[in-house]
Amino acid sequence: MAAPLRLAFPGGAGLRRRASGALGHVGGIAVTLFMLVALTFVIGRLLPIDPVLSVVGSDADQATYDQVRRELGLDRPLVEQFAIFAGSILSLDFGTALLTDRPVLEDLARVFPATIELATVTILLGAGIGVPLGIAAAVNRGRLPDHLVRVLSLLGYSTPIFWLGLLGLLVFYARLGWVGGSGRVELYYVDIVPERTGLLLVDALLARDLEVFWSAVRHIVLPASVLGYAAVAYISRMTRSFMLEQLGQEYVVAARAKGVPYRAVVWRHAFKNIRVQVVTIVALSYGGMLEGAVLIETVFGWPGFGQYLTNALLIGDMNAVVASTLLVGLIFIALNVLADLLYRVFDPRTR
Amino acid sequence: MMSWSLGVLAAAGAAAARTPRDQLIIGMNMSNMLGLDTAEYTQFEPSHVQANVYDQLVTKDPANLRETLPLLAGRFEVGADGTITFTLREGARFHSGRPVTAEDAAWSLRRARLVNKSASNQWKSWGYTAENVAEKVRALDARTLVLEPATPVAPALKLVYLAQASGSILDKETVLANEKGGDLGNAWLSTNAAGSGPFKLNRWTPNDILILDRNDAYWGEVAKMRRVVVRHIPESSNQRLQLEKGDLDVGYTLSGADFDGLERSPNVVIERVAGGGFYYFSVSMKDPDLGKRDVREALRWCIDYEGINQSVMRNYGILWRRQVLPDVVGSLPDLDYRLDIEKCRAGLAAAGYPNGFKKTLRTLSAPPFAEIATAVQATMAKAGVELTILPGNGEQVYGFMRNRDFETLVGRSGGGLVPDPHDTLRSNAHNWDNRDEAKLTGQLAWRASWYVPEVNRLIEAGVAETDQEKRRVIYEEAQGLIEQAVPFVFPISQRVDPFARSTRLIGYPADPTWMVRWEVVSKAD
Numbered sequence: 001m002a003a004p005l006r007l008a009f010p011g012g013a014g015l016r017r018r019a020s021g022a023l024g025h026v027g028g029i030a031v032t033l034f035m036l037v038a039l040t041f042v043i044g045r046l047l048p049i050d051p052v053l054s055v056v057g058s059d060a061d062q063a064t065y066d067q068v069r070r071e072l073g074l075d076r077p078l079v080e081q082f083a084i085f086a087g088s089i090l091s092l093d094f095g096t097a098l099l100t101d102r103p104v105l106e107d108l109a110r111v112f113p114a115t116i117e118l119a120t121v122t123i124l125l126g127a128g129i130g131v132p133l134g135i136a137a138a139v140n141r142g143r144l145p146d147h148l149v150r151v152l153s154l155l156g157y158s159t160p161i162f163w164l165g166l167l168g169l170l171v172f173y174a175r176l177g178w179v180g181g182s183g184r185v186e187l188y189y190v191d192i193v194p195e196r197t198g199l200l201l202v203d204a205l206l207a208r209d210l211e212v213f214w215s216a217v218r219h220i221v222l223p224a225s226v227l228g229y230a231a232v233a234y235i236s237r238m239t240r241s242f243m244l245e246q247l248g249q250e251y252v253v254a255a256r257a258k259g260v261p262y263r264a265v266v267w268r269h270a271f272k273n274i275r276v277q278v279v280t281i282v283a284l285s286y287g288g289m290l291e292g293a294v295l296i297e298t299v300f301g302w303p304g305f306g307q308y309l310t311n312a313l314l315i316g317d318m319n320a321v322v323a324s325t326l327l328v329g330l331i332f333i334a335l336n337v338l339a340d341l342l343y344r345v346f347d348p349r350t351r
Numbered sequence: 352m353m354s355w356s357l358g359v360l361a362a363a364g365a366a367a368a369r370t371p372r373d374q375l376i377i378g379m380n381m382s383n384m385l386g387l388d389t390a391e392y393t394q395f396e397p398s399h400v401q402a403n404v405y406d407q408l409v410t411k412d413p414a415n416l417r418e419t420l421p422l423l424a425g426r427f428e429v430g431a432d433g434t435i436t437f438t439l440r441e442g443a444r445f446h447s448g449r450p451v452t453a454e455d456a457a458w459s460l461r462r463a464r465l466v467n468k469s470a471s472n473q474w475k476s477w478g479y480t481a482e483n484v485a486e487k488v489r490a491l492d493a494r495t496l497v498l499e500p501a502t503p504v505a506p507a508l509k510l511v512y513l514a515q516a517s518g519s520i521l522d523k524e525t526v527l528a529n530e531k532g533g534d535l536g537n538a539w540l541s542t543n544a545a546g547s548g549p550f551k552l553n554r555w556t557p558n559d560i561l562i563l564d565r566n567d568a569y570w571g572e573v574a575k576m577r578r579v580v581v582r583h584i585p586e587s588s589n590q591r592l593q594l595e596k597g598d599l600d601v602g603y604t605l606s607g608a609d610f611d612g613l614e615r616s617p618n619v620v621i622e623r624v625a626g627g628g629f630y631y632f633s634v635s636m637k638d639p640d641l642g643k644r645d646v647r648e649a650l651r652w653c654i655d656y657e658g659i660n661q662s663v664m665r666n667y668g669i670l671w672r673r674q675v676l677p678d679v680v681g682s683l684p685d686l687d688y689r690l691d692i693e694k695c696r697a698g699l700a701a702a703g704y705p706n707g708f709k710k711t712l713r714t715l716s717a718p719p720f721a722e723i724a725t726a727v728q729a730t731m732a733k734a735g736v737e738l739t740i741l742p743g744n745g746e747q748v749y750g751f752m753r754n755r756d757f758e759t760l761v762g763r764s765g766g767g768l769v770p771d772p773h774d775t776l777r778s779n780a781h782n783w784d785n786r787d788e789a790k791l792t793g794q795l796a797w798r799a800s801w802y803v804p805e806v807n808r809l810i811e812a813g814v815a816e817t818d819q820e821k822r823r824v825i826y827e828e829a830q831g832l833i834e835q836a837v838p839f840v841f842p843i844s845q846r847v848d849p850f851a852r853s854t855r856l857i858g859y860p861a862d863p864t865w866m867v868r869w870e871v872v873s874k875a876d
Contacts, residue, residue, distance in 0.1 A: 050746045055385065057394065058749035059764070059778065061472055100557035101386040101541035109664070110556065166588050174592045181593045182584050184560070187376060190560060193870035260424075301584045303559035311382050311558065313743070 003265045029333055033326060037089060040325045041318065042080055049316035051098055072098075085322070095319040096152050104323045107308065112327070113198025114184060115297075115304035119289035121201075121224040126231025127282045133232065134239025138247060139266055149236055156233025165226045165299040172222055180219035182301030223300045227293050231285050235278075244278045245269040275346045284340045290331050355506045369597050370853075373577040377642065378590040380604035381558055381583040386541035389519040391468035395848070398516045398767060398865040399603075400555075403563060403579070404446075405519035405546035407735035408437050408456060408496075409510055414861040416678070416770035419510045423451060423520055423547070424496070427510075433500040433817050435509065441494070453490035460488050460498070460513075461522040462535050470517035472793065472870075475507065478502030478779070503815035507680075511771045514764040514863060521545050544805060547871035549574045558583050563869075574870035594619050594851055600874075601859070602851040607666040607718060613851050622731040623666065623849045626863040627676070627774065628765015629842035630668050630719070632727055634840055636800040638758050640708050647837040649698025653731045655690040660844055663722040668844025674779050674833055675772045676845055681820055681826025682772070686834070695734040704743050707735020713751055714761040724761040753792040757801060764795060765846060767865035772826045773814050779840055780833055781810045799839040808833050 052069045053060075069075050071086065088095060094104040137149035144247040172179045180186060184200050193200075201220070204213035246252065247270055255265045294306035305324065312320035343350045370376045376719040384396040389405060408424040421427065425440035427504040443451040461484045464474035478501035479487060487499040498509065512518055522545035529543070536545075546554040549571065550563035555577040565574045582599075584590045588715035593599040595616050605613070613619045632654060634641040641647065649797035671677065672686040699707060721742060729740045733843035738759060743751075751757050764778060780803070782796035809829040816822045852859050857873045 015421070048747050048750075049744070050750045053746040053750060053753075055391075056469055057471075057791055058745065058753070058764075059766075060469055062790040063474070063475070064468060064472065079510075099385060101538070102557070111558075162586075166586075169592055171591060174596050181596070181598050182586075182589050183582060187374075187580050187582065188371070190562070191554070255792060290563075299586045299589060301582065301586065301589060303556065303583065307558055307585070315746070 003297040017317065024296055032333070033329055034086075036325055036329045037086060038082070039320055040322045041085060042317065043316045044321055045078060047316060049314075051318070054315035054317075055098060085318075089322070089326075094323040097312065097320040098315060098317040098319055099277075099308070104319050107320065108305070108323060109198070110328060111303060111305045111308045114200075114302060115290060115293075117184075117199045117201060117307065118220060118227070118293070118296075118302060118304060119286060120199075120226060121220055122231060122289055123226035123282065123286045125224060126285060127278075129228070130232040130235030131239050131278060131282075134236040135243050135266065135271065137236065137240040138243035141244060141247075141264075146240075149211035149240070153233035153237050156229050160224060160291075161230055162295040162299050164229065165223065165296055168222050168226055169299070178218070180215065181224045182219075184216060184219050184302065185212065186215045186219075219300075223293075223296050223302060227289065229297050231289075234285060235281060238276060238281045239274070242274040243270060246273050272346075276343050279342045280339055283335045283342075287332050287335045289327050354501065368385075369855075372876070373575070374871055375576045375579045375601070375856075375872055376599050377579065377601045378584040378593060378599045378603065379563070379581055382585060382586045384555075384557065384561075386539055387544060387552075387555070388466070388468070388540035389516050389521070390463045390466040390470045390535075391537065391541070393469050393515075393698075393766065395766070395865055399867055400552070400561065400563070400581070401516035401519055402548075402866040403550040403644050403869050404544040404548045404552050405516070405521070406443070406548050407514055407516075407518045407520065407866075409514050409518075411511070411770065411864055411866070412859050413863075413864070413866075416768070416864070417680075419507075419514065422514075423456065428819075429506045431817075433506050434502060435498045435506050437496040437498070439494045439496065440570070443547055444565060444568060445525065445545065446551045447522050447525050447545065448568075449522060449524060449810075451547050452493050453496040454493075455523045456496045456520045457488050457490045458523045459519065461485060462521065462526075463517055466535050466537050469536070470525055473512050473517070476514040477504045477620065478526060480682050501816070504611065505771075505773070505814060505816055506820075507819055507822075508771050508814065511769055511774075514865065515767065515769075519546060522547070533833045549868065553578075563801045569870070572577050572870060575873040576869060579869050591851075594853070597853065600853045605849075605851060608664075610666045610849055610851060615831070618854050619851050620854055621849060622859075622861045623669075623847050624863050625669055625768075626846045626848045626860045626865075627766075627768035627773075628763060628846045629671065629840075630664070630723060630763050630844045630846065631761070631840045631842050632723070633760045633762065633795070633799055633840040635755065635757050635759070635798075636802075637755060638710070640704065641710070641758065643702055644837050645702035646704065647697060647839070649695050649702060649734075650731070650736070651688045651837070651841055652698065653695040653734050653736065654688070654727055654841060654843065656843055657689060659723055660728050663719045663726070664844045664847075666847070666849045667719045668847050670843075671845035672842050673776055673830065674838060675826060675830055676768070676841075679770050679772050681813075681823045681830070683827060683830055690730055692733045699734060699736070702809070704735070709737040710758040711741050712738040712759045712761065713741045713743065713748050713757050715745055715748050717744075720761050720763070724742055727761065752795075752798045755798055755863055763846060764840075768863035770864070772822075773810070776810050776813070776826070776829060779838070780806050780829070783807055783811075795840060801839040803832065803836045806836070811812060826850065 029202055056064050056068050063211055073081055097104045097107050133149050137146045140146050144259055173181050174317050189212045193203045193209050193212050196203050196206055200216040204216055252265055252270060297304045297307045309324040381396055386392045387397050387400060389401050406423045409419050410422040410423060412418050412420055423439055423443055424437035426438040428436045439453055445451060455763055463470040464479050464484045465481060483501055485705055487501050490496050496607055525545040529539035530536050531538050549566050549569045551566050553562040553564045555561040563579040565577050567573060587609045590602040590605055591609040591613055594602045610621055614621055636642040656670060656672060675682055712724055714720045724740050728740060731738050778795045780796050782794055782802050785800060785802035806829055809825055813822050813825040855874045857875055858871045860867050
């Protein structure tokens with residue numbers, strides 16, 4: 001029904017329908033984001049945290065307290081506060097963070113690249129190792145490789161990540177001296193390469209400064225490996241179960257009966273069919289990491305988004321919290337869109 | 352437990368690394384570094400930076416805090432009426448290259464009052480208003496500054512505060528060039544600095560790194576370190592590993608367990624600096640039971656002061672039970688309250704509570720507060736006083752206290768040591784208007800509704816007295832009266848600010864007033 005219509009009016013109803021679909025999408029996103037702001041704002045104001053005390057200290061006199069409260073706009077009715085707040089967000093003004101006394105957007109632009117860098121290296125490790133491991137486990141179901149992968153991923157699930165981080169520091173930093181202790185780079189390399197992308201590994205390469213690059217590698221490898229281990233555990237378990245489901249299908253038996261080599265069946269047929277599911281879980285893991293790995297960022301003194309958001313929450317810094325929440329919301333929406341696009345590439349039925 | 356076991360492993364074989372000889376590398380949890388304006392932020396972390404990028408008119412010798420020494424003011428004289436005249440030394444320049452003038456100094460002090468943030472509290476309590484401050488604090492010529500009293504206040508007390516970060520002298524022209532909407536540079540100074548100190552602020556990235564560069568044109572002794580780097584290391588065990596390995600010279604925000612663990616490291620020294628304020632157990636006089644003098648007197652025997660100090664306070668405080676800290680004018684020997692359940696029980700029975708009573712106990716959930724609260728709860732229970740612990744974070748707990756909404760509470764008062772008896776008495780005993788609507792929320796005494804007019808009178812007389820010997824007599828008398836009336840706050844320990852430093856460092860100051868000046872620090876090799 002749709003096809004002839006589209007053929008008949010190539011620039012008319014089809015386009016209109018698509019446009020209205022896109023508008024609906026955008027409207028949906030806008031409503032989601034608005035609800036996110038409203039919810040965060042209300043929860044933030046209900047929390048028994050007094051941001052004024054964080055600024056003035058618990059010994060301040062009432063006049064100082066009242067003045068700061070007025071300056072923060074906390075003396076106005078909640079509805080008015082929200083109206084002002086939502087209004088300024090619409091004009092992309094997220095205000096100043098109590099936490100740093102700087103514009104929130106400037107803060108986010110500073111802390112977010114550090115988290116993107118860590119999350120990206122982590123997901124490359126996590127997916128790069130986790131997917132093949134999962135497939136290996138599925139193919140060797142019930143045999144030694146399967147058991148090994150199971151033990152490995154159970155450990156990854158059940159070990160507290162901060163403990164693993166500390167243990168890693170103890171062995172690889174303190175004992176062996178292979179990796180850096182904290183932060184993104186050795187202290188004497190701070191400020192050496194010009195900041196272009198905010199991703200230190202990329203910036204160092206762009207500046208062709210290999211010393212800084214290796215220092216950054218030495219600093220990112222341990223936190224990314226620790227986080228990556230947890231990701232490997234999750235991704236390999238999921239991949240294994242997706243794969244097992246496919247290997248039990250009749251087309252696999254048929255292909256084998258036709259004489260297609262097992263390796264080819266696994267990779268060319270079965271794996272093709274689980275790509276969509278694998279993409280989904282990898283995208284979700286990546287999104288989770290972009291929210292910030294608070295514990296790992298704390299253990300490694302990694303100046304990222306997770307620490308920023310947590311510190312902001314602790315002192316009730318609503319400007320920073322709402323902007324951060326919106327950012328996380330946007331990330332998940334973007335990842336959803338991206339996953340949708342990849343579905344279309346991998347699975348013709350969804351086109 | 353975990354950090355302890357890790358520490359044992361680490362101690363076994365840390366490969367040696369070394370910080371550069373001409374750079375000082377400091378580890379600190381910088382989450383509390385919210386800004387650098389000396390009129391607004393006076394907490395522990397910013398104080399350490401402010402002390403090095405700014406100079407003050409006068410300074411304190413950390414080894415002898417009763418003495419006030421000249422700094423930017425080469426000389427100062429105290430007149431009979433309490434007027435202090437400062438003569439600025441020649442040759443001092445701001446980082447901008449401008450000479451430091453008396454007008455800069457006068458403007459900076461007035462600014463502390465006019466910005467109306469934390470640092471203005473003192474100026475307000477000394478009677479300075481937005482209207483009279485310009486007339487009372489003024490430059491006579493390029494090098495002479497007078498500080499006239501607005502109300503009678505002991506000049507010694509003012510000098511104590513002028514030596515702190517809030518008494519910093521700022522580059523007036525540079526600050527005003529960055530003023531926004533009449534804020535006297537408040538927003539700009541949060542993230543920038545305009546001082547004359549031995550170090551210049553190179554950069555500060557919140558929750559990451561702060562770099563100070565040596566001021567080679569410093570008027571005094573030029574710093575031995577070319578650079579000071581403060582790195583944000585929120586996790587205590589990580590700080591400890593880096594100290595043991597030699598990648599850090601100083602570690603400031605370690606946990607008690609990690610301080611204890613580091614004590615076994617041959618390359619690290621732990622300094623425990625007795626500072627300002629107390630860890631205390633407090634009761635509200637609004638409560639009909641706790642408001643009775645005899646009940647409070649009995650409860651004082653229900654706390655295991657020595658046990659708490661020996662077991663949980665090692666890295667947080669040292670035993671002290673009086674309202675005035677040791678080693679200041681009017682200090683008296685410590686009181687002798689100790690755990691005596693029988694005495695406590697008998698006292699409660701005599702006050703009409705043979706079976707005790709039930710109350711709530713608010714406390715911070717962090718160490719050592721939670722541990723103190725648990726210890727107090729256990730010993731009180733033996734005398735029939737049942738305390739239910741209500742934990743919370745700092746803003747919550749003190750928020751309830753500021754609203755006079757608590758029964759009993761374990762907390763901590765004070766900040767950097769202010770070596771004057773008025774500092775602790777002002778907060779712990781002075782309450783000049785006990786009505787709810789007076790909202791003297793900065794006063795512990797008001798928060799607990801403790802109101803003793805005679806004590807108020809003595810505190811007011813003490814702060815107005817210019818003669819230190821007469822002040823001593825007044826403060827001794829005030830402490831006698833406080834004990835007679837039985838206070839609402841029972842100090843358990845004097846606050847201690849511990850830090851760990853490398854044995855390579857020479858001359859690293861342990862300053863209880865938090866004005867740690869890094870220009871005197873050098874390295875042995």
